[in-house]
Every structure is written in C-alpha cells, then in structure tokens.
Amino acid sequence: MSLRDDLARAIADARDRAVASGTLTLQPDASLPPIGIERPAKPEHGDLASNVAMQLAPAARSAPMRIAEALVAAFEPPPSIAGVSVAAPGFLNFRVDPVWMASQVGPILAAGTDFGRNTASEPRRINVEFVSANPTGPLHVGNARGAFVGDVLSRVLSAVGHDVVREYYFNDFGAQVINLGLSVLARRRGDDLPDDGYRGAYVEDLADAMPDELVAEASASPDEAGRIVGAWATERVRAGIEASLERLGVRFDVWKEESSLHDGGWVSRSVDQLRASGHVYEADGATWFRSTDFGDDKDRVIFRSNGLPTYFASDIGYVTEKLSRGFDELIYIWGADHHGTVARVRNAARAMGHDPDAVRMLLIAWVRFVRDGAEIPMSKRSGEFITLDDVLDEVGVDAARWFFSSRAFSTGIDFDLELAKTQSNENPVYYVQYAHARASSILRHAADADLRPDPTRTGELLAHPAEQALVRHLLEFPDALATAAERRETHEVPRYCYELASAFSAFYRDCKVLSEDADLSRARLALVDATRSVLVNGLDLLGIAAPESM
RNA sequence: GUCCCCGUAGCUCAGUGGACAGAGCAACCGCCUUCUAAGCGGUCGGUCGCAGGUUCGAAUCCUGCCGGGGACGCCA
Numbered sequence A: 001m002s003l004r005d006d007l008a009r010a011i012a013d014a015r016d017r018a019v020a021s022g023t024l025t026l027q028p029d030a031s032l033p034p035i036g037i038e039r040p041a042k043p044e045h046g047d048l049a050s051n052v053a054m055q056l057a058p059a060a061r062s063a064p065m066r067i068a069e070a071l072v073a074a075f076e077p078p079p080s081i082a083g084v085s086v087a088a089p090g091f092l093n094f095r096v097d098p099v100w101m102a103s104q105v106g107p108i109l110a111a112g113t114d115f116g117r118n119t120a121s122e123p124r125r126i127n128v129e130f131v132s133a134n135p136t137g138p139l140h141v142g143n144a145r146g147a148f149v150g151d152v153l154s155r156v157l158s159a160v161g162h163d164v165v166r167e168y169y170f171n172d173f174g175a176q177v178i179n180l181g182l183s184v185l186a187r188r189r190g191d192d193l194p195d196d197g198y199r200g201a202y203v204e205d206l207a208d209a210m211p212d213e214l215v216a217e218a219s220a221s222p223d224e225a226g227r228i229v230g231a232w233a234t235e236r237v238r239a240g241i242e243a244s245l246e247r248l249g250v251r252f253d254v255w256k257e258e259s260s261l262h263d264g265g266w267v268s269r270s271v272d273q274l275r276a277s278g279h280v281y282e283a284d285g286a287t288w289f290r291s292t293d294f295g296d297d298k299d300r301v302i303f304r305s306n307g308l309p310t311y312f313a314s315d316i317g318y319v320t321e322k323l324s325r326g327f328d329e330l331i332y333i334w335g336a337d338h339h340g341t342v343a344r345v346r347n348a349a350r351a352m353g354h355d356p357d358a359v360r361m362l363l364i365a366w367v368r369f370v371r372d373g374a375e376i377p378m379s380k381r382s383g384e385f386i387t388l389d390d391v392l393d394e395v396g397v398d399a400a401r402w403f404f405s406s407r408a409f410s411t412g413i414d415f416d417l418e419l420a421k422t423q424s425n426e427n428p429v430y431y432v433q434y435a436h437a438r439a440s441s442i443l444r445h446a447a448d449a450d451l452r453p454d455p456t457r458t459g460e461l462l463a464h465p466a467e468q469a470l471v472r473h474l475l476e477f478p479d480a481l482a483t484a485a486e487r488r489e490t491h492e493v494p495r496y497c498y499e500l501a502s503a504f505s506a507f508y509r510d511c512k513v514l515s516e517d518a519d520l521s522r523a524r525l526a527l528v529d530a531t532r533s534v535l536v537n538g539l540d541l542l543g544i545a546a547p548e549s550m
Numbered sequence B: 001g002u003c004c005c006c007g008u009a010g011c012u013c014a015g016u017g018g019a020c021a022g023a024g025c026a027a028c029c030g031c032c033u034u035c036u037a038a039g040c041g042g043u044c045g046g047u048c049g050c051a052g053g054u055u056c057g058a059a060u061c062c063u064g065c066c067g068g069g070g071a072c073g074c075c076a
Helices: A003-021 A052-060 A064-074 A098-103 A105-114 A141-159 A175-189 A201-209 A212-220 A222-248 A258-263 A266-276 A311-324 A336-351 A388-395 A397-405 A417-426 A428-448 A455-461 A465-475 A477-487 A492-510 A518-542
Strands: A048-050 A081-087 A091-096 A125-129 A163-170 A254-257 A280-283 A286-289 A300-303 A329-335 A359-364 A367-371 A413-416
Touching: A003 A048, A003 A052, A003 A064, A003 A091, A052 A064, A052 A091, A064 A081, A064 A091, A091 A098, A098 A105, A098 A455, A098 A465, A105 A455, A105 A465, A105 A518, A125 A141, A141 A163, A141 A222, A141 A329, A141 A359, A141 A367, A141 A388, A141 A397, A141 A477, A141 A518, A175 A201, A175 A212, A175 A222, A201 A222, A212 A222, A222 A388, A222 A397, A254 A258, A258 A266, A258 A311, A266 A280, A266 A311, A266 A336, A286 A336, A300 A311, A311 A329, A311 A336, A329 A336, A336 A359, A388 A397, A397 A428, A397 A492, A397 A518, A428 A492, A428 A518, A455 A518, A465 A477, A465 A492, A465 A518, A477 A492, A477 A518, A492 A518
Parallel strands: A125 A163, A125 A329, A163 A254, A329 A359, A367 A413
Antiparallel strands: A048 A091, A081 A091, A280 A286, A286 A300
C-alpha cells in the first residue's frame, strides 16, 4: 500500500462520511470521480495535493471551496499525514508527517529488490512481441528503438506482477527469403543481382561464407536454389541477430517461426473458423476477410489468386496461436509503418470471438537518423544502412538504452549520430550511475570505519529538508513503476531515476553522512543504502548497469 | 483524396483538465584542504504551430486551418 493509495482511501472515507452526515450532498445519479493525488509543483502547497473537491463540484452542485471544507471536516488522517489545508480554488493540500516519512527508510531497505513490485491489482498473462525484424539482414539502428522499448516494457510489466512472455516473430516463409537466397547465390557466382535483390556488405559476407556443398546443391536443382540458399542464409543472419540482441541485453523467451503457423495448421483452422462465422468470401480467385464488417475501409485478402497466403493470413493464424497459449493480453510492438495492418488484425481477432482490447498494437514512431544535418537512409535492399552494432560501438549500450526508453514511443525523434557521440559523456544516464557509485563509495568508507547502517531511529533523526525530500522520492518509486506499467510507456522510469539521483545529490551536498555523531551517521547510512537499493531497482528496469565506482 | 502520429526554450524531449509551463544539452558566471567536481549553485532562454469552441479552469478536450512524418497493393 503506497502513500498515495493510503491518502486516496482516507479522502474517499471522508467524502462518504460527509455525505452520510449531510454536510455534503451529491446528486442521486452522479458518478463519483476517481480521487486524484498529485505532487504540487510548489513546496509551499504541501507534499501531496488533491483536486477532488473541484472534481466533485458538478455532482454536488456546490462551490469547490465549500466541498473542500466539508471534506476536511470529515477527514481522519492516516498515520502518514500530519496536516491538511484548503487552497483556492478548492485544492486539498496535505503535509506528510516528517517522523513517519523518515521512519519509512527501514521498510524500504527491508523490501530490497521487492520494493515497489507486484502492485498490479489484476496480474495478467501478457505476450510482448517485439523486434521481429525480417531475417534478411543484420539489425540496423532503426530496429533499436523497438528492441529497447519492448525490453524495458517487458521488465516493467513483469515487475508489477504480470506474467510476461517475450516473443520474436521470425519470418522464414515469404518470398523475401528466396530473394535473399538468390541474391547471395548470384554474388557467390559473380552473376548480376536480381532486380530487387539485396545488396550491402553482409550479402557479400554471406556469399563468401557459403560452403561449396551448398553451392553444388543449389546448382543441382535450379528451381529450388533460392529456397535452399535462403534457408541457409536466414539461419545465419538469425544467429547474427541473436548475437546483436544479446549484446543489447535483450532476451526472448520464444522465437516463433512464421512457417510453423502454416505447418501447424493455425492459419487454415483460423480461416475455417472465420469462414464458418461468415466473415470470409471468395472473389476474383482470391480469399477475402470481410474486414469492412468491423469498420475497416476495405476487405483484406487472405489467400491470393495464385493460392499463396498473404502476411495477413499468417497474422490471423498467429493471433489464434498466441491466444491458445492462455494470454490475457497480446502486445505487438510495431513500427509506425505497420499502422495500416492494425485494424485488420484486431478485426480478425474480434471476428473469431476474441476481445479486441486484448490485442494491442503499440506503434513505435520513426527515428530519423541524422549525421551533420542530413538524414541517413535505412534500406536493406539498397544496402545503405548503419548497423546497430556500429552505433553501439560509438555511443555505448547504456547511453542508447537510456536515450530510447526516455522518449514516449509515439513521438518521432531525431537521432544525430555526431551529437550522440559528443553528448554521450554528458548523457543523464551517467548522472544516475554516478549517484549510485557515490552511494556505494560512502557505504565502503563506513564499512572501513566499522559503521553499519541502522534504520531503527531514522524517524527521529532524519528531519533535515534534504533528508525528507530524499525519502519522499524513494516512496514515489512504486507509483512511478505502476504508472509506467498502466500506460504501457517506458519513459516514466528514466525520469524517476533522474529525479531520485538529483534528490540524492542535494542530500549529499547538505548532509555529511559520516560524522562525529555515530547515531546520526548510522541513520544517514541507512538512507544512503535505501537510495542505493532503489537506484538499483530503477536501473534494473532499464537494463542499465549500476556500477559500484566510476 | 482518406486515415494515424507529431508540432512546447537555440537543440533533444517531458507535461494525457488544475495553482506563476519543466528537465537535459548548448551558452554565460561562480564553487574542489572536507564521504567521488561524471558533482553543486546561479544566469540566459517559451505569444505551448495558428484561429475558434467547450469548461470555474485548456499545452492537455472538440472543430477548422498551416507545417513535418507515416500508412493507404492479391509488396514485404
């Protein structure tokens, strides 16, 4: 139970008591707005504030100030709250009890890595599918954002208590695999590339790496050459992708191959189910899904007139296959260019009787990669792209993780490689890591002096404003984590970590930890240790290291 | 033409109906005999794209326009 939850409940109780005693009258059919708790921008407005009186004004047909007075009269503060006041135009401003606040250091320390976790009221089974880049070339920087967003979001959802499966959809089925095979084979033989063949240095590397037996096998059956070489090449590319992801610290539980959806009958069974419920028809020799029944602007082809399935066919089978594994929610992390396919996939899920709200697509906005003001094109076909590994060599994994998880995924961003390099030393990620290293250093000095953290008397000993502010930031970690999980957004986490590091720096400046006063030193050490612990928790959500020294 | 996202400080971005709009970077001025100066304090910097509307209250919600990006294939 967090500080905010406690307060929200106490306010709700006050509201109910005020209604019961007749000091507050609500319209009979009025719906009760949720109790909003926020941190005021200005310290003089208290530690926490609520706008509930203003929210209730329509339902009460009364002035917010009058409602606020009635709420205060009926308010029975929880132990954490020392005072409440009313401010125009109807804010309730609360002051947290300083002794209670400082006494929370012990519980935070005791909770350790569990602090702030498992707060989800309804734990769900969630499938997060991300990256899923086609195995026709190495990961490029454009794939980085989705990789980090998916990874951090998975960590966040799992931290609040959801059961998360991380999944990579591996496209080993379509024509582009054959195209890649033909491109590699042509390069090996010194022939001209196919018209829309793949270029780039990695194609040459693959051609050089081809075993002679494979060349012979492909030559023996020209009709199958593209498929044979393509299968070999995509496996090899996939190994490279896995190695890149490993370097990023991005891990997957399931690698699902598109071919398995067809081989396992998921596509055909799903289409049969759609057909049985009347959502499929034949026209122009093709098989169509009647997506317009669900608000789409046109119907969508499942099987082409040449009998081959579209991507959409696989998508339909995949939804069924995923949901058959018992997930309450499917999250697809897609590039913004997949926007057009969102409606049809959700419509198909709905047509098969699933809750469309359980199928959620997060569209990651485009990243424009820029060098010296000019955009760098990203195309595997042309071979003009910068690999992810190249960028990591320049800016480092921690800085890249921070950069991409710090932005809302719907915001398009410019990534200037020169700027990223020159700014990497000024990156806020190092500020947070530095705070952790500093805290670790203080704890080392204390250990050398035989001083151990002691949280038993922090309530009475830690009254300095910087100490109070630091504990208040520590107590906000559960809320920051919960907000990130609810919004399915990641950037709340780095924002919180930065603010905590900043509060720690202020404390470090104002409060000497190791001093002549042994009791105070031990209490402050407990606060330092608690801060170190929460910094570790926050950085862990981001997949960023927490160094002991820098 | 239709649909989606975005437009906030010089740059990169927060702010998803509340109290004088925030952070980092950049620029400028200070601070190391004291637990890590990868730090701290201060200064500079914004008609929140524009115009209407809803509201006690709008950067936030609605409408229109302008600007940027993306999507509209029996491509992948």
